[in-house]
Amino acid sequence: MPTVEQMFACIRVCQTLSNFYTEIHLFRYDGKREEIYILAGETLGITIFSNGRWEFDDDTET
Known part of the structure; x- marks a missing residue:
């Protein structure tokens, strides 16, 4: 079960993505x-981690 901090962070991230008309695929x-x-x-x-902190994945290849 996600933590309360995670749930609030998730709402903020999803709302920001939505504001920029970015599709959420997964x-x-x-x-x-x-x-x-x-x-x-x-x-x-x-x-999004259990403490509510989040980060972008770094999938850059050189």
């Missing part, structure tokens, strides 16, 4: 890792 809660993962737009990945 929304997943991983109970084992206790993380929420959102895949949006073409290549935008966001992980």
